[in-house]
Amino acid sequence: MNTLIIIALLGVAAMMADALRFKKILLPLIVAGLLAALGFAVAAWNSNLSYYHEMVLFNNYSLAFSSLLIVVTLLWMIISKKYFSSSSNMAEHAALVLFVLTGAVIMTAFSDLSMFFVGLEILSISLYVLAASNKSELRSNEAGMKYFLMGSFATGFLLFGIALIYGTTATFNLAKIASSISISETAGNTPMFVYTGVILIMVGLLFKVSAAPFHFWAPDVYEGAPTIITAFMATVVKTAAFAAFYRLFSTCFHDLTGFWSHAMAVIAAITMLAGNILAVYQKSLKRMMAYSSIAHAGYMLMAIVAMNKISANAVFMYAAAYSVASMGMFALMQSMTDAGDESVDSLKGLSKNNKGVIVFLSALVLSMAGIPPMAGFFAKYYIFLGAIQSGYQWLTLVAVLSSLIGVYYYFRVIFVSLQDNTEGSGHTLNKGQWSLIIIASLISLAMGVLPGLLLTLSL
Amino acid sequence: MNPSLPFFVLATLSVFSALMVVLSRKPVHSVLYLIFCFFTIGGHYLLLNAQFLFAVHIIVYAGAIMVLFLFTLMFINMNKELEPHKTNLLKVAATVAAGCLLLVMVGVTKGAEKLAAHSTRSDVGTVANLGKALYGQYLLPFELISILLLAAMVGAVLLGKKSVE
Amino acid sequence: MVQFAWLIPLLPLLGFIIVGVLNKRLNVAMSGGIATAAVFISFMISAFIFGEVAHEGSIPERVVLFDWISSGDLSIPFSFLIDRLSVIMLMVVTGVGTLIHLYSIGYMSHEQDHPRFFSYLNLFVFFMLLLVLGSNYIVMFVGWEGVGLCSYLLIGFWFKNIEYSNAAKKAFIMNRIGDLGLLLGVFLIYMTFGSVNFSDVFSAASSLPQNNAAVTAICLLLFVGAMGKSAQIPLYTWLPDAMAGPTPVSALIHAATMVTAGIYMVVRSNVLYALSPDASSIVAFVGIATAFFAATIGLKQNDIKKVLAYSTVSQLGYMFVALGVGAYQTALFHVITHAFFKALLFLGAGSVIHAMSGEQDIRRMGALKKVLPITHLTFLIGTLAIAGLPPFAGFFSKDEILAKVWMYSPIMFVILAITSVLTAVYMFRLYWLTFYGEFRGSEHQKSHLHESPVTMTLPLIVLAVLSAVGGFIGMPELFHAPHFLNEFLAPVIFKVSHEEASHAFEIALMSVSVVLLAVIMYATYSYYVTKKVRPEEDSDELDSFAKLLSNKYYVDEVYAALITKPLDKLAAFVYKFIDQGLIDGTVNNTGTALNGISGQLRKLQTGHIGAYIFAMVIGIITILVLTMII
Amino acid sequence: MITLLLLFVPLVASLACLLFDKAKVKVFALGTSLVNLGILAYSLTLFKSDMSYQFLVDYWWVKDLGISFKLGLDGISILLVALTNFLMPLIILSSFRNDYKNANAFYSLMLFMQFALIGVFAALDGFLFYIFWELALIPIYFICLFWGGEDRVRITLKFFIYTLTGSLLMLIGLIYVYLQTPGTHSFDINVLYSTALSSADQSWLFWCFFIAFAIKIPIFPLHSWQADTYTDSPTQGTMLLSGIMLKMGLYGLIRWMIPFLPEGLEQWGNTAMIMSIIGVVYASCMALVQKDFKRLIAYSSVAHVGLIAAGILSLTIQGMQGAMVQMLAHGVNVVGIFFIADIIFRRMKTRNLDELGGLANNTRVFTILYLIILLGSVALPLTNGFVGEFLLLNGVYQYDAWMAAFAGLTIILGAVYMLRSYQKVMLGEPHARSIEFTGLHLTEKIVLVVVALAIIVGGIYPKPILQTAGPALEDLLAQVKDIY
Amino acid sequence: MNSILQYIPLNYYVALAAILFAIGVMGVLFRRNAIIIFMCIELMLNAVNMLLTAFSTFHGDESGQVMVFFIMAVAAAEVAVGLAILVMIYNNIRTVDIDELNKLKG
Incomplete structure (x- = not known):
């Protein structure tokens, strides 16, 4: 709870920075605050506390995810310095980012649908603004508009679903909903619209995690939004969405698994394939990463589909592995944005200008592609393990095939980086980007070599 | 009547x-x-x-x-x-899609009769009752709504403000 | 002495290594000397061992060197079997080998690369000795393939000439075809008898009934091996081509020793063949067909070595006929006499070629009798021996074969007899054309004509003597002398056929052959010497049959058309269309297709919010319908 | 402890390579590989040739998932570890005449490869095996990608994805088997062996594993990555691939498939066998028409390993032992012959057989060594190749005589294409360019002589190999036959 | 005071909400003017609000109405942000036709 409060207050404080003239120390302040929040989260481990009439429940699951979100945000801060310092609206940006994080933390910890909704909206509304925040850039505007329109449209379905669930159970409390559903299921008098409600909530969430066929917004928004915001969206927001998704479905609708899991399995399969196949053709690295993030959503959905006792860990492990590696990739992408050319081909000369970067970059790419000994592999392994355990061999097979496609385009990044640039000096990185790539790849490797640290949290 | x-x-x-x-x-x-x-x-x-x-x-x-x-x-x-309208084809498609959705939504939202008999409480919607709920059980989301509004406000300001270039 | 048997192959091996390593540091006399000495010492040891084994009542001995391959219950020791069969082969191999080594010193004196030649020759002797000494099929197979290798190396000795290396390759590959059969036969032996050791196999086999299917299969598979090695139809075409190698090689490998390995192997496995009359008759048929077929080709060849090569093929056919009719000793008898006279003929031919500065075409020879007296005389003895004039060696062995065949099948006898006549015809054609008439070569060649040095003539003389008297080791019963060879080999032959042709028949046969020979000698003499008929030049129009013969029935061309070229074409086709096209294409096209699908799918991403929302709605409807209503 | 040393010396050295001076890194890498060879030799002296796993190392890695860091060597694996350690110095030495750009990275990757390969052969935990299996793919991928030929980008990617396809299928299979293990699941090899799988499961699991191994081996028709990759990789990469990495697949068949899928093998073994044997003849035929020397060797390699696979699948002790011998023999021979191709390529700047010829005129030592290596690969008796092929064909023959007869065509076709290549390269009149062909350098001589000696010694005295692997293989077969 | 639900089945409200919701969706699909689309989304939200209120009254549970309250707040916030974005776009390209926004695609 302290974590949540600190982050929220940090957001409010950031908002005031401009007015109260402490802009200069804002970033250090945020870092310190986030570290404190992280500290509180870690300190609360195993405490399993519920607050405010069971509005939030900080159990290990939410603490782990909150910590992950904070850590990823801290990583993100490494490359975001320039974004903040170059913008005249630094305070507002920082505040919005922190509000997004607030929403995200709520989404990991809610135990009431109203909290879930509020968290989701705090996150979404701030993000709509952030996506459109590059005002002079038409593509940013377009991204903001698209995200906003489709996001609120999807929210409508989500709310309709929530309403239907409420209609049966007369409560928003997750535990009560679960028990009510369980009772009516055994009694056999579940109204049909409960199922509809589940499906509609699922649709709303599938939109948020950009699963096919609700993924269309993602590539456009990811591409249009400022790169730094895309990085945040692809990692922190995605992680939060999955945390909420799993939390909701594992606590509330666990008894209905047999009902929704098949549809979701098909969606997971389509998502993986669509994301990976579409990524193949992309010339722009940013857009490619957008599609790849869609594909990754497909893998994470597999864990929710499997819905067994390792699924929580699987989602967590995957989110961690994916977020860290993606963050590294986004550092590279940020450098491309700085250079004004986001096409993969512009990476030529990278390895020549930045000695040794190729090693770390390869590590990141291997992690994204899910190849040992990187974290991505263990995450995938865990997902597969869960899926097979629940009897989804076919889905695993699809996952395997689509990750092969993944290799196909991820490795292009390495190929191109290795080539010499015939004209001009080629691509270079700045210090922050460099260090983030190194840090991200090292974390990926560490998680890969010692997967036990994360795999055995038993969330 | x-x-x-x-x-x-x-x-x-x-x-x-x-x-x-x-x-x-x-x-x-x-x-x-x-x-x-x-x-x-x-x-x-x-x-x-x-x-x-x-x-x-x-x-x-x-x-x-x-x-x-x-x-x-x-x-x-x-x-x-001045609003440019969609082509007729798209309009038909939109109507058909929405119509289908309508049918499906109505079709899949049945079953309210399975619920237990409805409550006879008539004071649910009163200010007093809702006030208690808002400041009692739902205090936290209520407070967080303020963050939401804050975010919206900051956002609107950010977007609306003339950028100082 | 028997326990030192391992020295016999070891010495040539050492010779190979020493000559091979010292290489250019040796002159001809030294490299040849070392090589010859190595084989000669082996010969001496063999002779000692022969003496011991020949002793009455000796039993076969195994000399185990080390455990070579053992896997499960398959155990293959590297061991030698010293029995009467192997010692007799030892004598032939090392004896003839020594002479040919000696001869080579003279023959190769002008060759720069002589150490390589001698080392290969020694290596050959080593493998040949392994072949005859091996106490199981696998060690035999080592020698078997080893001699094939040496044959390859020596045929292609002059490697700059691509034709020669083609001939070498052909020899090796044809041999390998046979080897595969042999290997499969060995596997079947192991499957059937649980062992590949001669002693185990034969003792197990002797209790089997006649015409056991497995045994027949074994015999046929082994015979495939023999076909390759001993140049039988259809695998004989490599042998004439093998004449590309230096002449001593032709004498040693392609006449006296290696090509008889097939006969040795069948004799060694006589227990099995005796059990399978079916397989034996196939052997006989193949043998007789080869004998006749090769003899007809021999009639029209103009290369002195090619004539001898086809004659060798034909003679090998004889031996297989003998094997096929169950006369194992007789076959071996012919192996021995053939080794003498064919080595003699080849070396004589070598001497002629040496004198003619490398010319091999008999149309360019003639009247060499006077310049090459020793060569001429020895060559005459060889010719008479192969033609079968009593009392030369060839007569006895050949006569014995004919007698045995008569008992087996009169029709086969007739064919074989005709072959005999043909043999005499082409041999005398060769003889007359080479040594009589007038010299037809160039002036340059004429000025260089000379008799060969003593290292070459000495082996000729020794072999001539052996060709003349060698037949006495197997006198027919008619003469009431003991048939030494039959008695000597009796212990290693499983089933000796006791049917003997009547004395009257033998006498008739003998007299008929003498008369016929005289007629042939006269006829060919008058044709080639008196009438001076010359073989047609290649450019001349031939009548069709002669053309067929002179082109060796076009067998090579047929093989090329039926096997080699289609295989190449097929492989090229498969490579292009199946391997690269279909298999690799599938893989590559997966990538291309993926790109294509990606390119098409991305068109769905139109950029219009309306379309996206439309897709969402359709998606929601679909999910709802699929999950809720269906 | 020895296992850990064997495993980690290359890893540590691999990292150390990055720190070294560019000029000395070659020597350092060679030194390390020799040290490892020394350790191996020492371990061989301690090795007792029975069926047990020795030099065991067993730590938990991820305990909750039943994943342990368990290593050990039995008669089967120690031979392959020996092969790796024996070939590594040769491969490194063979690179001495090449001046690779970024030599540090190159040798680092080579040693990392050694680490991964030893891991593959020594792992006694299914998951660990998989990790090493994939790890081995990464360095070779980069070696091919950085130092490869013209078309390397496309080809290495194809290679990577192709082999990864198999690996992931295997991962599915492994996970499934793991989930069938009793109690708290475990990847321990003994647990996996003793897990009962239903016949239907074994049926599809068979293909999961078989395809993975078949791609790596490679078995027809999954071989199409191979020729391209061999041709386009730097020679040392090709040596690693063909000399050692192919054996991963074969080893996988023996250790990670046959023992726990006996019924699957019963159902599909015949199909797999037919695939292998078709591949033997098919690849031989393909080798007939190759113009590129390296491609020719690549196809010949497919033929050889196909036969090895067939020998393993025959489930006879002769076939199995033949496979072991032939794995080692093929490893040695193919390294030798690729090195020969490399020597020729470096001097003549072409690998096209039609443009070569007459080299035998210039260099006697090279000719002889080439010939010996060639004879080894055509399985002439008294070379290592013969022992292997003899036992393999024998094993196949016991399985099915006709298959053996068909597979045996390889000894004919092998002779045809190898002799053809020899003829094209070495024989004939000296070529305009080949006149300048100079003699061998010392390092080249050492490598080739060692290979040639290994070929001959292996052919004359294969007993140590047979004895080392024998008990383990017999035990394994007994287990499988029990279930039949 | 009795609520209407004593005279009509709850199902009617559910159906009405569904109809209104579907009309909202139809509007989103039908129109190209971003403002109208916003309004249609508001309509969808109101359908939800009405449904929640109906359920709340039916169950005699106030949390449904609290939720409606939250939804209204969120809707207001959304409209603020949405209109800000819209105005910004209008300032840039002088149109609110969403089909003009297709620079990002593929």
Whole structure:
């Protein structure tokens, strides 16, 4: 709870920075605050506390995810310095980012649908603004508009679903909903619209995690939004969405698994394939990463589909592995944005200008592609393990095939980086980007070599 | 008088005005139909004994949101029929899709009769009751709504402010 | 002495290594000397061992060197079997080998690369000795393939000439075809008898009934091996081509020793063949067909070595006929006499070629009798021996074969007899054309004509003597002398056929052959010497049959058309269309297709919010319908 | 402890390589590989040739998932570890005449490869095996990508994805088997062996594993990555691939498939066998028409390993032992022959057989060594190749005589294409360019002589190999036959 | 005071909400003017609000109405942000036709 409060207050404080003239120390302040929040989260481990009439429940699951979100945000801060310092609206940006994080933390910890909704909206509304925040850039505007329109449209379905669930159970409390559903299921008098409600909530969430066929917004928004915001969206927001998704479905609708899991399995399969196949053709690295993030959503959905006792860990492990590696990739992408050319081909000369970067970059790419000994592999392994355990061999097979496609385009990044640039000096990185790539790849490797640290949290 | 008559009258009006929102060619007409629609929905709130909600609804929607809409509409000077319409094919497709959705939604939202008999409480929608709920059980989300509004405010300012280049 | 048997192959191996390593540091005399000495010492040891084994009542001995391959219950020691069969082969191999080594010193004296030649020759002797000494099929197979290798190396000795290396390759590959059969036969032996050791196999086999299917299969598979090695139809075409190698090689490998390995192997496995009359008759048929077929080709060849090569093929056919009719000793008898006279003929031919500065075409020879007296005389003895004039060696062995065949099948006898006549015809054609008439070569060649050095003539003389008297080791019963060879080999032959042709028949046969020979000698003499008929030049028009013969029935061409070229074409086709096209294409096209699909799918991403929302709605409807209503 | 040393010396050295001076890194890498060879030799002296796993190392890695860091060597694996350690110095030495750009990275990757390969052969935990299996793919991928030929980008990617396809299928299979293990699941090899799988499961699991191994081996028709990759990789990469990495697949068949899928093998073994044997003849035929020397060797390699696979699948002790011998023999021979191709390529700047010829005129030592290596690969008796092929064909023959006869065609076709290549390269009149062909350098001589000696010694005295692997293989077969 | 639900089945409200919701969706699909689309989304939200209120009254549970309250707040916030974005776009390209926004695609 302290974590949540600190982050929220940090957001409010950031908002005031401009007015109260402490802009200069804002970033250090945020870092310190986030570290404190992280500290509180870690300190609360195993405490399993519920607050405010069971509005939030900080159990290990939410603490782990909150910590992950904070850590990823801290990583993100490494490359975001320039974004903040170059913008005249630094305070507002920082505040919005922190509000997004607030929403995200709520989404990991809610135990009431109203909290879930509020968290989701705090996150979404701030993000709509952030996506459109590059005002002079038409593509940013377009991204903001698209995200906003489709996001609120999807929210409508989500709310309709929530309403239907409420209609049966007369409560928003997750535990009560679960028990009510369980009772009516055994009694056999579940109204049909409960199922509809589940499906509609699922649709709303599938939109948020950009699963096919609700993924269309993602590539456009990811591409249009400022790169730094895309990085945040692809990692922190995605992680939060999955945390909420799993939390909701594992606590509330666990008894209905047999009902929704098949549809979701098909969606997971389509998502993986669509994301990976579409990524193949992309010339722009940013857009490619957008599609790849869609594909990754497909893998994470597999864990929710499997819905067994390792699924929580699987989602967590995957989110961690994916977020860290993606963050590294986004550092590279940020450098491309700085250079004004986001096409993969512009990476030529990278390895020549930045000695040794190729090693770390390869590590990141291997992690994204899910190849040992990187974290991505263990995450995938865990997902597969869960899926097979629940009897989804076919889905695993699809996952395997689509990750092969993944290799196909991820490795292009390495190929191109290795080539010499015939004209001009080629691509270079700045210090922050460099260090983030190194840090991200090292974390990926560490998680890969010692997967036990994360795999055995038993969330 | 048939006690269920108000429902049917209001429902018909709601559906009609909603349809008109969609079908009106002029944006301003749409806005006005929407306001009307909101009033009919407000009527439903009254029928449902949700007096507080009725008040809030009228204030927020008809009073604030719709005014904002109208204001924007005026601001961008769209009172005339400048909206380019979709091709007929797309319109048909949209209607068919929406129609299907309608059928499906109505089809899949059945089963309310399976619920236990409805409560006879009539004081649910009172200000007192809701106030207790808001400041009691729902204190935390209520407070967090303020963060939400803050975020929206900061966002609107950020987007609306003239950038100092 | 028997326990030192391992020295016999070891010495040539050492010779190979020493000559091979010292290489250019040796002159001809030294490299040849070392090589010859190595084989000669082996010969001496063999002779000692022969003496011991020949002793009455000796039993076969195994000399185990080390455990070579053992896997499960398959155990293959690297061991030698010293029995009467192997010692007799030892004597032939090392004896003839020594002579040919000696001869080579002279023959190769002008060759720069002589150490390589001698080392290969020694290596050959080593493998040949392994072949005859091996106490199981696998060690035999080592020698078997080893001699094939050496044959390859020596045929292609002059590697700059691509034709020669083609001939070498052909020899090796044809041999390998046979080897595969042999290997499969060995596997079947192991499957059937659980062992590949001669002693185990034969003792197990002797209790089997006649015409056991497995045994027949074994015999046929082994015979495929023999076909390759001993140049039987259809795998004989490599042998004439093998004449590309230096002449001593032709004498040693392609006449006296290696090509008889097939006969040795069948004799060694006589227990099995005796059990399978079916397989034996196939052997006989193949043998007789080869004998006749090769003899007809021999009639029209103009290359002195080619004539001898086809004659060798034909003679090998004889031996297989003998094997096929169950006369194992007789076959071996012919192996021995053939080794003498064919080595003699080849070396004589070598001497002629040496004198003619490398010319091999008999149309360019003639009247060499006077310049090459020793060569001429020895060559005459060889010719008479192969033609079968009593009392030369060839007569006895050949006569014995004919007698045995007569008992087996009169029709086969007739064919074989005709072959005999043909043999005499082409041999005398060769003889007359080479040594009589007038010299037809160039002036340059004429000025260089000379008799060969003593290292070359000495082996000729020794072999001539052996060709003349070698037949006495197997006198027919008619003469009431003991048939030394039959008695000597009796212990290693499983089933000795006791049917003997009547004395009257033998006498008739003998007299008829003498008369016929005289007629042939006269006829060919008058044709080639008196009438001076010359073989047609290649450019001349031939009548069709002669053309067929001179082109060796076009067998090579047929093989090329039926096997080699289609295989190449097929492989090229498969490579292009199946391997690269279909298999690799599938893989590559997966990538291309993926790109294509990606390119098409991305068109769905139109950029229009309306379309996206439309897709969402359709998606929602679909999910709802699929999950809720269906 | 020895296992850990064997495993980690290359890893540590691999990292150390990055720090070294560019000029000395070659020597350092060679030194390390020799040290490892020394350790191996020492471990061989301690090795008792029975069926047990020795030099066991067993730590938990991820305990909750039943994943342990368990290593050990039995008669089967120690031979392959020996092969790796024996070939590594040769491969490194063979690179001494090449001046690779970024030599540090190159040798680092080579040693990392050694680490991964030893891991593959020594792992006694299914998951660990998989990790090493994939790890081995990464360095070779980069070696091919950085130092490869013209078309390397496309080809290495194809290679990577192709082999990864198999690996992931295997991962599915492994996970499934793991989930069938009793109690708290475990990847321990003994647990996996003793897990009962239903016949239907074994049926599809068979293909999961078989395809993975078949791609790596490669078995027809999954071989199409191979020729391209061999041709386009730097020679040392090709040596690693063909000399050692192919054996991963074969080893996988023996250790990670046959023992726990006996019924699957019963159902599909015949199909797999037919695939292998078709591949033997098919690849031989393909080798007939190759113009590129390296491609020719690549196809010949497919033929050889196909036969090895067939020998393993025959489930006879002769076939199995033949496979072991032939794995080692093929490893040695193919390294030798690729090195020969490399020597020729470096001097003549072409690998096209039609443009070569007459080299035998210039260099006697090279000719002889080439010939010996060639004879080894055509399985002439008294070379290592013969022992292997003899036992393999024998094993196949016991399985099915006709298959053996068909597979045996390889000894004919092998002779045809190898002799053809020899003829094209070495024989004939000296070529305009080949006149300048100079003699061998010392390092080249050392490599080739060692290979040639290994070929001959292996052919004359294969007993140590047979004895080392024998008990383990017999035990394994007994287990499988029990279930039949 | 009795609520209407004593005279009509709850199902009617559910159906009405569904109809209004579907009309909202139809509007989103039908129109190209971003403002109208916003309004249609508001309509969808109101359908939800009405449904929640109906359920709340039916169950005699106030949390449904609290939720409606939250939804209204969120709707207001959304409209604020949405209109800000819209105005910004209008300032840039002088149109609110969403089909003009297709620079990002593929």
